[in-house]
Amino acid sequence: MEPALHEMTARGIHVALDLGLGQLARFEVLRDGRTIAPFARVPWADLPDDPARFPPDMAPHLRRMSGDFFCAPFCADDVEGAPAHGWSANAAWALVDETRFDGGVTARFRLSHRIAGAEVDKIWTLRDDHPFLYQEHVFTGGTGLLPMAHHAMVDLRGGGHLRFSPKLWAETPPQPLEPGRAALRYPAEGSDLTAFPGAQGPVDLTTYPIGRAHEDFVMLVDDPTQRLGWVTVLRPASGDIAVMVKPVAVLPQTMMWFSNGGRDLPPWNGVHVGVLGIEEACALGLEGWQAAIRPNRLTAKGVATALDLGAGPVSVRTAMGAVPSTARSGQSLSIGPDSATLQDGTILPLHTAHFD
Numbered sequence: 001m002e003p004a005l006h007e008m009t010a011r012g013i014h015v016a017l018d019l020g021l022g023q024l025a026r027f028e029v030l031r032d033g034r035t036i037a038p039f040a041r042v043p044w045a046d047l048p049d050d051p052a053r054f055p056p057d058m059a060p061h062l063r064r065m066s067g068d069f070f071c072a073p074f075c076a077d078d079v080e081g082a083p084a085h086g087w088s089a090n091a092a093w094a095l096v097d098e099t100r101f102d103g104g105v106t107a108r109f110r111l112s113h114r115i116a117g118a119e120v121d122k123i124w125t126l127r128d129d130h131p132f133l134y135q136e137h138v139f140t141g142g143t144g145l146l147p148m149a150h151h152a153m154v155d156l157r158g159g160g161h162l163r164f165s166p167k168l169w170a171e172t173p174p175q176p177l178e179p180g181r182a183a184l185r186y187p188a189e190g191s192d193l194t195a196f197p198g199a200q201g202p203v204d205l206t207t208y209p210i211g212r213a214h215e216d217f218v219m220l221v222d223d224p225t226q227r228l229g230w231v232t233v234l235r236p237a238s239g240d241i242a243v244m245v246k247p248v249a250v251l252p253q254t255m256m257w258f259s260n261g262g263r264d265l266p267p268w269n270g271v272h273v274g275v276l277g278i279e280e281a282c283a284l285g286l287e288g289w290q291a292a293i294r295p296n297r298l299t300a301k302g303v304a305t306a307l308d309l310g311a312g313p314v315s316v317r318t319a320m321g322a323v324p325s326t327a328r329s330g331q332s333l334s335i336g337p338d339s340a341t342l343q344d345g346t347i348l349p350l351h352t353a354h355f356d
Contacts, residue, residue, distance in 0.1 A: 010126035024067030041066035059083035076288030087113035118142025132321035142309030147292035149281030157274030158237025161330035166223035183211030215262030255279035
């Protein structure tokens with residue numbers, strides 16, 4: 001059965017939400033006569049149902065994993081028992097309303113499940129000639145602490161170069177995702193992203209790929225003096241660059257998931273290759289809901305690993321976009337009052353008031 005999609009368009013950008021799972025099913029920026037679509041979709045998304053490939057106990061989000069989805073909680077739900085990454089990534093969303101305004105469109109969707117007692121709304125906004133999807137997730141009426149993250153996936157089958165806003169350090173979890181299929185060392189920590197401890201020596205985390213037939217995860221901790229954090233992912237083979245922007249005070253970590261053919265069990269079957277997850281988060285890496293809400297190694301350093309739903313409506317805002325690029329090396333980003341500028345001088349209209 002084809003998933004139900006809600007499609008939205010503004011001048012120069014088109015997106016679609018998979019209403020069954022809350023996933024970004026389509027993202028296309030139209031610029032300079034080209035269609036830019038840098039975000040990944042699992043290769044089995046459109047295959048027919050097959051219990052051998054899609055076990056009945058599989059988390060629903062894996063069935064059509066694509067583009068970006070919101071995880072609440074991030075990783076394991078060992079509090080309420082939802083599938084991995086929570087109901088926000090595994091249950092249906094319904095359109096509440098859609099409003100056209102002068103120069104764009106906004107749509108609000110509501111999750112079919114409550115999380116920690118909270119009603120959850122997803123708000124998408126497109127603006128004419130802005131190469132960004134502006135997202136907001138609002139939690140109303142909940143209680144307690146909740147780790148969460150956006151889970152974007154970039155298609156890097158042709159390789160790529162990354163640049164980041166300032167980070168304090170990077171670390172891997174105690175255990176690898178797939179024992180024997182890791183390019184990084186576990187556990188490990190380092191502040192030089194171009195020479196992070198690897199299984200066979202230093203690894204450059206700013207260049208993709210970092211290995212063959214591997215699965216890896218690393219968490220980067222933001223410099224809290226920055227208001228807005230960002231990641232750029234240059235895809236030279238495709239002639240484009242993906243850009244993600246977030247408020248550091250709300251999402252103080254960037255997780256990187258290197259998925260390059262290192263998983264053999266279904267539904268992966270070794271065919272999920274060339275994908276980089278960029279997961280802007282307030283979480284304790286892969287360690288789940290319970291670990292994130294207890295005192296831990298990050299909170300001891302003043303870094304939040306969960307948001308407090310009891311403090312009133314909680315809003316999580318991000319922007320993700322893309323533009324053509326002829327650059328051959330990674331591109332840093334500077335953010336001004338109403339635009340962002342890449343290192344090569346490319347100017348991207350950016351509605352920075354979205355993050356206020």
